[in-house]
Amino acid sequence: MLGNTFGRMFRVTTCGESYGRALFTIVDGVPPGLKLTNEMIQEELDKRRPGQSELDSPRKETDQVEIVAGMNQEGYTSGAPVGLLVYNVDTQDIHIQQYRDYKDEIRPGHAEYTFFVKYGGYADWCGAGRASGRETVGRVAGGAVAKQILLQEGIEVIGYVKESYGIRAKEMTFEEIKANYRKNELNCPDLEAAERMIEKILEVKDEGDTCGGIIEVIARGVPPGLGEPVFDKLRATIAHGLMSIGAVTGVEVGAGFEAARMKGSECNDLPYIDDEGRVRFRTNNSGGFSGGISNGEDIVVRIAVKPTPTISLPQKTVDIRKMEETTLAPITRRDATICPRIYPVAEAMVMIAITDALMMARGYEGLTRGDEIWKRLRE
Amino acid sequence: MLGNTFGRMFRVTTCGESYGRALFTIVDGVPPGLKLTNEMIQEELDKRRPGQSELDSPRKETDQVEIVAGMNQEGYTSGAPVGLLVYNVDTQDIHIQQYRDYKDEIRPGHAEYTFFVKYGGYADWCGAGRASGRETVGRVAGGAVAKQILLQEGIEVIGYVKESYGIRAKEMTFEEIKANYRKNELNCPDLEAAERMIEKILEVKDEGDTCGGIIEVIARGVPPGLGEPVFDKLRATIAHGLMSIGAVTGVEVGAGFEAARMKGSECNDLPYIDDEGRVRFRTNNSGGFSGGISNGEDIVVRIAVKPTPTISLPQKTVDIRKMEETTLAPITRRDATICPRIYPVAEAMVMIAITDALMMARGYEGLTRGDEIWKRLRE
Amino acid sequence: MLGNTFGRMFRVTTCGESYGRALFTIVDGVPPGLKLTNEMIQEELDKRRPGQSELDSPRKETDQVEIVAGMNQEGYTSGAPVGLLVYNVDTQDIHIQQYRDYKDEIRPGHAEYTFFVKYGGYADWCGAGRASGRETVGRVAGGAVAKQILLQEGIEVIGYVKESYGIRAKEMTFEEIKANYRKNELNCPDLEAAERMIEKILEVKDEGDTCGGIIEVIARGVPPGLGEPVFDKLRATIAHGLMSIGAVTGVEVGAGFEAARMKGSECNDLPYIDDEGRVRFRTNNSGGFSGGISNGEDIVVRIAVKPTPTISLPQKTVDIRKMEETTLAPITRRDATICPRIYPVAEAMVMIAITDALMMARGYEGLTRGDEIWKRLRE
Amino acid sequence: MLGNTFGRMFRVTTCGESYGRALFTIVDGVPPGLKLTNEMIQEELDKRRPGQSELDSPRKETDQVEIVAGMNQEGYTSGAPVGLLVYNVDTQDIHIQQYRDYKDEIRPGHAEYTFFVKYGGYADWCGAGRASGRETVGRVAGGAVAKQILLQEGIEVIGYVKESYGIRAKEMTFEEIKANYRKNELNCPDLEAAERMIEKILEVKDEGDTCGGIIEVIARGVPPGLGEPVFDKLRATIAHGLMSIGAVTGVEVGAGFEAARMKGSECNDLPYIDDEGRVRFRTNNSGGFSGGISNGEDIVVRIAVKPTPTISLPQKTVDIRKMEETTLAPITRRDATICPRIYPVAEAMVMIAITDALMMARGYEGLTRGDEIWKRLRE
Known part of the structure; x- marks a missing residue:
């Protein structure tokens, strides 16, 4: 019932559900003097909008965003x-009726059962309610504000499909990834592998089934020293954010689970001094962290995305009102894979966590581009 | 830049400013199964709406509220x-232009100077921006949700004008106050004193000046044991909420500042056992607290409200851009006293603080009116 | 059960009770490079130590403090x-036995009843347990760390007895107060008034009774712009901190409750430009705040301190186990007035709140006195 | 500088470092009436104590814990x-001197570099300071308190070594794991595999190198409905806690990263009604979560533990004061693998996160075993 805020100094609070009237995001901790337009937010929201390819759900949402607070007259x-x-638009009665028809049936892999336990029959049964992927509109909107702050600090964050249903993209440089990751409907920068991935996804889709994959997020330009020792290491707050996304079942940084199979002498990243006199590391097995705190190397984090739980196959389940077993009918309005739509959500969570850590370190003054009046009054 | 959330388990987060597009409130921690309608929220908002009498600012706002998230289909x-x-409606260009004309001048008694220091020239100069009394729409909206939870628990909270420009209402019982406090435009239950108060306010208004007063809030039916020892005593969180309201310069509970002039033997409230076998206290000098925690007696708290800073008299001030002294012209669109409009805000803060403390004690399950499904799944 | 932490970025968490083994304070958010010694903390603790005069409780505590974490080898x-x-030392069995004898009796004016409601018979009945004034050791220890940070920023905070049992000290300048406030056992800078105050307190003490008073805290050198608009105004977080102190029944800033009896034209503090080209205010009715945010003038806040509830007179009360009315015997080990010992606690709360607000604004980096290594790695 | 508190309603705050005077933990939100002894805490601390086998560091710490606050006289x-x-005891000057000798050299794989960036030369260079594994004493102490609350609710949490340097334990039932996991010095319940694991670890140790592995934590008896939708799903707060442990590079729940390679029809856990009329799930690919909220099945979570970074081989590194490259000498006082000592830390984090979620749901009243007085006063 709680848990709708992420961040401590840069705080994103959201509300809104699948078939409610609107989705709303309040972003607290935004420094003054940041240029912000509806278009900047829209650009990020468009990345996760449904109905953009045959891999996605056919739900039609325009996701038109309006900034209604926090701006000055200029x-x-x-x-x-x-x-x-953001107002919801694709909330016609016909869809509501469909959900009403099987509202007491637990949809396997979804949140229904636990929502019933928490909220009883008051739980919103319509299109998964607050547990719907539509809540991620709020995450991406909040992330879009974080993005403008990060860009000002020279920090770039990109997320992309690293693996889909077992097919893995090749290793590529940051520049290669950035140049290519949005060139196909899957958002996989290895264009050749992507073709094979998409072919495989469509095969699975034709079976009435779904699949998942792995998303990698890279943050470049993060200054060393972000995150707080012990419980609020940046590694931990990023993991918190990512593991809060609906379909995510694992998160790893750098060498991740492979690190558990390495020797210390292989795994340790050795520091050196680069041509500009800065401390850098020769390898990045730690994924950009020393002691869980950013060390100036690229932050590299991967999440496991499970297959979309909504499938076009009959599934055994339970009717929670009758308390009897039943069979859930196949559902056609669905995503064959959520991967191409979840990457911007992962980007958003990483961006919010980094912005929050930046603000912990520098305060909001440290992120304020003061104008003349600001400077004069502080002399 | 932060500080737009109040509460820990029952959390009210607001955004929106005087001449922005809309005011928005997210209330997190609302138990399921609560009947909630636009009308319930509207009723509270209407209490603080401007332009209702000659004591208020003539600003015309309808303050129409819509619940856009958090409700199920039933x-x-x-x-x-x-x-x-809530959309702002009285935001015409003519008013914006007026504010633009003296946007660099510090309005005495207002927040401008400190906003300039924090935000520089980016500060919203229009109608006080986020420091405007319009932000209290969000407080009252959040309080209206709290009110429904409290009513369910048998807790009633009323606020009223106790004193205006030095004229004090007589002592009255809770029932008398409740029966009379909304019978005049000042919201003072001592109807005779209220006439004298209003007469005096209009005199001051005719001089182009303003005045303040004292608001008392009483919460009846609060169970003993609410609030957390040491830093988060209920007395302290209520004081936090009330002292965060724009015009408030003091807060006291029970005997308040008079307690400092009493002996221990006079001030101590003596416990006894009432006819129903419950522990009660013979006096209420503590204002409903023992050790800062609710003790079951009426919570009684008073706030000092300073005179409205906007006056129709010329005032010496400083132009922050030119950095030179100047004279601020008289302003006509203003409240002669803010007291009759601030009482619902005070009520709201007390209601939010109590609801939050209740939820700390009982968790959200403890405040959930579970239906059959809820109970069955928890057996 | 919760509520043992104060602050958001500069966080003081305490534990320990009246007859427990030790009192412990964890201060999180302390910038590196601060010189800190046991003596610095001890000096503040010694201000509130009991048994220093005939006005205080005869409890003998040395309050020897040791810094056991957070320091480097230098x-x-x-x-x-x-x-x-800090270990408790005056916890002999003889005293514990005294408390055991009347452990089920509610001591009027104390926290017992609400602790019984919250914790049942498990509540610590010994010397008021966690509700004892001994918990303020933790506040003062935390405040002593804040003080070192504030001194580094040129901020000075002093608290003193402004009024005792109705006798008020004269108006004095900050310099006069600072020079005199610790010259008598009451810590009242008006030395002549203090004599009369002390005489009166001893009279009341002889009657077996107690009295209270008013403490004023002044913070000089606070930069403008501290505190966050809306709910976390500095005025509100200071009020929160002060109203969380056991004996406090009211708090006011600047003109405080008198502001409610002024006209706008009298109350508004008019800005001007001083000789150094800075914006200042001609009066300080607001107590150092504009819009609840620090405005650069002295922060002036007063608290009402009720008479010590422990008196040497018999009092009617209730035995909570037998659930019957009874009479509490007179108690001799007590403070005639808590005022001379509560001022350092009030100072501490104000210092913690200001330090926290400073850190919200500047981040911990902004309060770090970096050395050469720090600077080199950040270039 | 911050980040030393974990939990919202059940809050563990720690301080203390490797060669400081003491380690201290404050646990806030502990319900009254819980039996708690030094021995109960000691039992958990003993699990992570160093020097217990040839796999561990030879550092000698007794880790004697004393409860110094929060207990009543009974x-x-x-x-x-x-x-x-807990006082540190193995902090002799000889060891401090060793650390002083290479205090400016970045130890690869450790937190030094980022601590230098954050704190400059003020960073505690002695034995890794606050980044040392010694801070986990505080985690385990806090977890030991959580454990008593969970046991009262019928919840059991066990952690064990699932994989070591690539050798994986076989699949076993909860009962088998519980019966065997503490039978060897590695804490791996597959006794046969454990022998091979230990042999391999000693080989690696002889090379002067180190290795890591995978820890699995299982929580049995967790009621469905714990954790808060959207950002504070229990899955996310557990991940936060685990990824905050020093050596952890990945976390997964249930099928984890393998879920990314499954089809929806394989991955979805199908609900059914068990003999007692409760909803259960036929498989547990989700690791005990639906929508990230506990669903009543065993919570199953795994962490990747990287090889201990301290090795007995020379490593290239950087001297941060001289800003030149250098070679770090081999270090002999070290753990060959951290796995057998990190499992109780992982248990602790999971226990704290679950207790916190429980308290969010039920409030502290919901976890209080009230006695007669408690009940009587609440009637």
Whole structure:
């Protein structure tokens, strides 16, 4: 019932559900003087919008966002919390009726059962309610604000499909990934592998089934020293954010689970001094962390995305009102894989976590691009 | 830049400013199964709406609220965060232009100077921006949700004008106050004193000046044991909430500052056992607290409200851009006293703090009116 | 059960009770490179130590503090949380036995009843347990760390007795107060008034009774712009901290409750430009705040301290186990007034709140006195 | 500098470092009436104590814990925060001198570099300071308190070595694991595999090298419905806790990364009604979660533990003061693998996260075993 806020100093609070009237995001901790337009937010939201390819759900949502609070008359953030409003549009009665028809049946792999336990019959049964992927609109909207702060600090974050149903993309440089990752409907920068991935996904889709994959997120330009020792290491807050995304079943940084099979002498990243006199590391098995704190190398994190639970096959389940076993009918309106739509959500969570850590370190003053008045009053 | 959330388990987060597009409130921690309608929220908002009498600012705002998130299809809360949307309507260019004309001048008694220091020239200069009394729409909207939870628990909270520009209402019982406090435009239950208060306010208004007063809030039916020892005593969180309201310069509970002039033998409230076998206290000098925790007696708290800073008299001030002294012209669109409009805000803060403390004690399960499904799954 | 932490970025967490083994404070958010010694903490603790005059309780506690965590080998803070340990010493069985004798009787004006409601018979009945004034050792220890940070920033905080049992000290300048406030056992800088106050307190003491008073805290040198608009105004977080102290029944800033009896034209503090080209205010009715945010003037806040509830007179009360009315015997080990011992606690809460607000604004980096290595690695 | 608290309603705050005077833990949110002894805490601490086998570091610490706050005179928790004190003993000057000798050299794989960036030369260079594994004493102490609450609720949590340097234990039932996991010095319940694992570890140790592995934690008896939708899913807060442990590079639940290679029809756990009329799931690919909220099945979570970074081989590194490359000498005082000592830390984090979620749901009242007085006062 709680848990709708992420971040401590840069805080994203969201509300809204699948078939509610609107999705809303309040972003607190936005420094003043940031240029912010509806288009900047829209660009990020468009990445996760459904109905963009045959891999996705056919649900039609325009996801038009409007900034309704936090801006001054000149189009800059004023230091007040930014409010972002998106109305739901594809909420016709015909769809609501479909959900009503099997509202007491637990959809396997979904959140229904635990929502019933928490909220009883008051739980929103319509299109998964608050547990729907539609809540990720709020995450991406919040992430879009974080993105503008990070860009100002020279930090770039990209997420992409690293693996789909067992097919893995080749190793590529950051530049190669960045140049290619949005060139296909799967958002996989290895264009050749992507073709094979898509072919395989469509095969699975034709069977009425679904599949998952692995998303990698890379953050470049993160200054060393972000995150707080002990419980709030940046590694931990990023993991928190990513593991809070609906379909995610695992997270790893750098060498990740492979590190468990290495020797210390193989795994340790050795420091050296680069041509500009800065400390760098020769390898990045740690995924950009020393002691869980950012060390200046690329932050590299991967998440396991399970197959979409909604399938076009009959499934045994339980009717929670009658308390009897039953069979859930196949469902056609669904995503064959959620991977191409989940990468912007993963990007958003990483961006929010980094922005929050930056603000812990520097305070909001440290992230404020002060104008003349600001400077004069502080002399 | 932060600080837009109040509460720990029952959390009200707001955004929106004086001349922004909309005011928005997210209420997290709302138990499922609560009947909630736009009308319930509207009723509270209407208490603080401007332009209702000659004591108020003539600003015309309808403050129409819509619940856009957190409800199930049957009109009950679903356990998801509740989203409350109010569009600003009286934001015509003519008013914006007025504010633009003296946007660099510090308005005495207002927040401008400190907003300039924090945000520089990016600060929202229009109608006080986020520091405007309009932000209290979000407080009252959040309080209206708290109110429904409290009513379910048998807790009633009322706020009223106790003193206006030095004229004090007589002592009255809770029932008398409740029966009379909304019978005049000042919201003072001592109807005779209220006439004198209003007469005096209009005199001051005619001089182009303003005045303040004292609001008392009483919470009846609060169970003993709410609030957490040491830093988060209920007395302290209520004080936090009340001292965060724009015009408040003091807060006291029970005998308050008078307690400092009493002897221990006079001030100590003596416990006894009432006819129903419950522990009660013979006096209530503590204002409903023992050790800062609710003790079952009425919670009684008073706030000092300073005179509205906007006056129709010329005032010496500083132009922050030119950095030179100047004279601020008289302003006509203003409240002669803020007291009759601030009482619902004070009520709201007390209601939110109590609901939050209740939820700390009982968890959200303890405040859930479970239906059959809820109970069955928990057996 | 919760509520043992104060602050968001500069966080003081305490544990320990009246007759427990030790009192412990963890201060998180301490910038590295701060010189900190046991003596610095001890000096503050000694201000509130009991048994220093005939006005106080005769309890004998040495309050010897040891810093056991957070320091590097050179005696500077390392950026890790600082741990401060004080063992209780005056916890002999004879005293425990006294408390055991009337452990089921509610002591009027104390926290017992609400502790019984919250914790049942498990509540610590010995010397008020966690509700004892001994928990303030943790507050003062935490405040002593804050003080070192504030001194580094040029901020000075002093608290003193402004009024005792109705006798008020005259108006004095900050310099006069600072020069005189610790010259008598009451810690009242108006030395002449203090004599009358003490005489009166001893009279009341002789009657077996107690009295209270008003403490004023002044913070000089606070930069403008501290505190967060809306719910976390500095005025509100300071009020939270002060109203969490056991005996406090009211708090006011600047003109406080008198502001409710002023006209706007009298109450508004008019800005001007001083000789150094800075914005200042001609009066300080607001107590150092504009919009609840620090405005650069002295922060002036007063608290009402009720008379000590422990008196040497018989009092009617209730035995909570037998659930019957009874009479509590007179108690001799007590403070005639808590005022001379509560001022350092009030100072501490104000210092912690200001330090926390500073850290929200600047981040911990902004409060770090970096050495050469720090600077080199950040270039 | 912050980040030393874990949990929201059940909060563990720690301080203390490798060569500091003491390690201290404050546990806030402990319900009253819990029997708690030094021995109960000691039993858990003994699991992670160093020097217990040839797999561990030879550092000699007794880790004697004393409860110094939060207890009533009868040995039950009183509702006040519990304070747990452990003095460091193996902190002789000879060891400090060793660390001083290479204090400016970055130890590869350790936290030094980022601590230098954050804290400059003030960083505690002695034995890794706050980044040392010694801080986990505080985690385990806090977890030991959580354990008593969970046992009262019928919840059992066990962690064990699932894989070591690539050798994996066979699949076993909860009962088999529980019966065997502490039978060898590695804490691996597959006794046959454990022998091979240990042999391999000693081989690697002889090379002067180190290795890692995978720890699995299982929580049995967790009621369905724990954790909060969206950002604070129990899956996410557990991941946060685990990824905050020093050597952890990945976390997965249930099928984890393998889920990314399954079809929806394979991965979905199908609900059914068991003999007692409860909803259960036929498989547990989700690791005990539906929508990230506990679903009543065993919570199953695995972490990847990297090889201990301290090795007995020379390593190239950087001297941060001289800013030149250098070679770090082999270090002999070290753990060949951290796995057998990290499992109790992982258990602790899972136990704290579950207790915290329980308390969010039920409040502290819901976890209080009230006695007669408690019940009587609440009627």
